[in-house]
Structures are given as structure tokens and as C-alpha cells.
Amino acid sequence: MLDATPKEIKVRSSGGLINPAKTCQPIGAMYAALGIHKCLPHSHGSQGCCSYHRMHLTRHFRDPIMASTSSFTEGSSVFGGAANLKTAIKNVFTIYNPDIIAVHTTCLTETIGDDLPTIIKSAEIPEGKLVIHANTPSYQGSHITGFSNMVKGAISYLAESTMPVKKDQVNIIPGFVNPGDMREIKRIAKIMGAKFILFPDTTGVVDSPMTGKFEMYPKGGTTIAEIKDTGNSKLTLALGRFASSDGAELLEKKCKVPALALKTPIGVKATDEFVMALRRFAVREVPYELEEERGQLVDIMTDTHFHFHGKKVALFGDPDILTGLTEFVLSLGMVPVHILTGTPGGAIGSGMGSFEEDIQEMLTNAGVTANVKGNGDLFTLHQWIKNDPVDLLIGTTYGKYIARAEDIPFVRVGFPVLDRSVHSYFPIVGYRGAMRLIEMISNALLDRQDRDAADEDFELVM
Numbered sequence: 001m002l003d004a005t006p007k008e009i010k011v012r013s014s015g016g017l018i019n020p021a022k023t024c025q026p027i028g029a030m031y032a033a034l035g036i037h038k039c040l041p042h043s044h045g046s047q048g049c050c051s052y053h054r055m056h057l058t059r060h061f062r063d064p065i066m067a068s069t070s071s072f073t074e075g076s077s078v079f080g081g082a083a084n085l086k087t088a089i090k091n092v093f094t095i096y097n098p099d100i101i102a103v104h105t106t107c108l109t110e111t112i113g114d115d116l117p118t119i120i121k122s123a124e125i126p127e128g129k130l131v132i133h134a135n136t137p138s139y140q141g142s143h144i145t146g147f148s149n150m151v152k153g154a155i156s157y158l159a160e161s162t163m164p165v166k167k168d169q170v171n172i173i174p175g176f177v178n179p180g181d182m183r184e185i186k187r188i189a190k191i192m193g194a195k196f197i198l199f200p201d202t203t204g205v206v207d208s209p210m211t212g213k214f215e216m217y218p219k220g221g222t223t224i225a226e227i228k229d230t231g232n233s234k235l236t237l238a239l240g241r242f243a244s245s246d247g248a249e250l251l252e253k254k255c256k257v258p259a260l261a262l263k264t265p266i267g268v269k270a271t272d273e274f275v276m277a278l279r280r281f282a283v284r285e286v287p288y289e290l291e292e293e294r295g296q297l298v299d300i301m302t303d304t305h306f307h308f309h310g311k312k313v314a315l316f317g318d319p320d321i322l323t324g325l326t327e328f329v330l331s332l333g334m335v336p337v338h339i340l341t342g343t344p345g346g347a348i349g350s351g352m353g354s355f356e357e358d359i360q361e362m363l364t365n366a367g368v369t370a371n372v373k374g375n376g377d378l379f380t381l382h383q384w385i386k387n388d389p390v391d392l393l394i395g396t397t398y399g400k401y402i403a404r405a406e407d408i409p410f411v412r413v414g415f416p417v418l419d420r421s422v423h424s425y426f427p428i429v430g431y432r433g434a435m436r437l438i439e440m441i442s443n444a445l446l447d448r449q450d451r452d453a454a455d456e457d458f459e460l461v462m
């Protein structure tokens, strides 16, 4: 299928991407909006964009994803979509009755230049209902940028500082992770005794149970009151710089809530940092329950070390997930030789830092040399692998074509995973998530060893 990918790497003068390692901004915005209770995401653009975004999320989460659209026609594409959006807002509140509509733009409406704040101000919004928006042009950034933009949009419309003294509560922005991860983040925060607001929170929305009754707005999601109250918290923990930091910084600017950026808590070190941040906030010792989990994880890492040691691995996906994964595979004794994200990774040398610099720093500390790229594509990753083969590939479903072409064991992690189910219910974050990752990686490597073993080397105990 990818047999035509050449080994020789040539500089591409067109600057075009081949098999992007990312998807569009509105998908991230839609996902973040689903993390608000009784919110209907609204796609301001043509029906095709909205269908694609809903379908992509539905395929990953295996749950119906609700969203409405401004349904652009040729006329609105030429004359602007103000009338469509105003009609949509009126119809959506009348027919679907959400508490809040979260509007995001698409390439078309960004190109036309529709002025969303002005359109929303002049729309008919029923008493007690809300409309927020985020600009999400898909020719910039990725779904991670879109997620970050919608988090910022919600904070800028809703968060407010209403108390003279901040409350003893911490905001946690989890980043673009599965509901299984969000549940684990909440479980850890609860064990640490911290009063917290997780925003966005898609648990109970995209992993809602089958009850036999269709619910347009399932039980989950951060309530509007909670999002407003984030402005009264003492601290915001932004888990993952690319998806969460901008929202946390806006909250700091708008409501004077200090922001602390941490890595997505994947692996021992990043989870330790998350737990210690909660420990400092809650001013309490780490309960034995978490110590025990950590100890079990370290025991498992020691027991399985020989499966991983020296194995070369290629990683691709979203930047926050990759930062955690790179640190974790290094701690397992693996050698990450190719690391690529499709999301633009921030300018090298900028004050904000860059994906490539962050990863290179980790690799340098570990004495490892690797290909690292932000804003890359899977064609580049495939070429890297052809030139420097690996023992394992970790990434989203799109990696299966490379894995097949090069006959490499493949572990599916990140967004989207479209060809396997149940994954979104289980975490990869926290100590338990790290145990699950070890099981997935270890099984992939051992299955391959079994497949390739000569009869005399086919072992019962491995």
C-alpha cells in the first residue's frame, strides 16, 4: 500500500504535507465543547465539515457525537454566514434546548472573515442561555490548537473572579485526552484530597452508559457554574503545554489564578510531578493508595525491563502525548529514534519553547540521538523508518499502513484510534495508565517474538 514511499529523502520545495499526522482544528474545538455539560457544539461552516468532524469523533469514541451546523450554501459562502448563524442559534435553542452553544469556525468562514463576536451579540439568545465561540481556521495548527482555542474561548466568555479571597480549589485542564484518562486524573486528584474543577471533562459524555433511553445531553461535562468558578480557584494545572497552557494563562491574566504547566502525566516521572503539584496544593502527604500503585509500576518496570532494553521505537501523534511517551519509553530502557508530531511545534528558540527543543533536551539528557520534528507528516516518518528501521511503532491508527509496509509491531496510542474499540475507556495517564502502556508495548513485542521464533526457540515462559 505504501510500497512507493522512496527511501531517499529529498527536500520538498512545495512545502506540502503527505499523509498529515494531525487533523483539523474544529475537531479539537468540538471535543472540548463536549466537555461542557449540556453544551451543543456548533460548526459555523458547511455541512460537510461538521459531518466529517462528528464522524471522526464518533469513530474514535464509538459514541454518537452531537453537533449542529450553520449549513452554508453558495450564497452564504459569497455574502457571509451571519444570517445562517443567527437562524441556527434560534433554531438550536428552540429545538434542541442546550444550556450553551459553543460555536467554532471552519476554513470557509475564516476565509470569508465572519465576525463571530458581532454576529453572536446581535443573535436572539433566550434568557439564561449562553453562546460562546472560538476561531478555528484549519489551515493553521491542528485539532490540538482547536482544543486549546475552545478552552480559551470558554474561559474568556465564562470564567469570573467574584471573591476577594481565592477558594481552596485547583483547576485542572487535562488536555486532549480520552475520557478514561480524565477519569484517572480525577481519581488521583480525589485521592490527594484536592478540591478541583476539571475542565473540559468529557467523562459521562463520550463514554456514557447504555441506558436504553437516548439522552441528547448525558450526565457528564463541566457545568457552566463550575467554569465560571474557575476564576475563584487558587491554582490552575495545565496538563500538556500545547492543549492546556493557553487556557491556563488566560485564566491567570483574566482572574489572577496562577498557572502551572506540567507534562501530560504519562509514565512515572510525569505522574510524580502531577502528584507532587497536588501534594503542595492540598498540603498533605501522598496517601498509601498512590504509593502502592507507584511501587507496583516500578516493580512491573523492573520485571519486564528485558523486554524493552535497547529496543528502537518510532513515536508519532500529538505533542503533549509524545512528550510524556518519550520520557516514559526512555525510562523503560527503549531508544526512541524517530519522534514526529503533525501539530506545529512552536518556534525553536522562542520564549514559549518548542516541541523539538523539549524532546531534544530529554534525549540529550538520556544520551540518545533521534530524528525529531514538529509540523511533520507520516511520509517523512516512513522515510526515516526506511533509513533507520525500528523494533516498534507507537501512534494513532494511521500508523498501521507504515507498520504493514515495514512489518513492524504497532501499538495504537493517541487520537484517533479508529480501528480498535474500548481504548478510550482506559487510561494511559497516571501510574495505572503506565502499567497499561507497559502491557500493550510488551505484548506487541512478545507477540512478534513468538511469531518469528524458530521451533526450538518458541518459549512457554517469556
Ligand code: SF4
Binding pocket: 024, 025, 026, 048, 049, 052, 105, 106, 107, 108, 138, 139
Ligand atoms: S474545510 Fe477546513 S474545517 Fe472543513 S473539514 Fe476541511 S480542513 Fe476541516
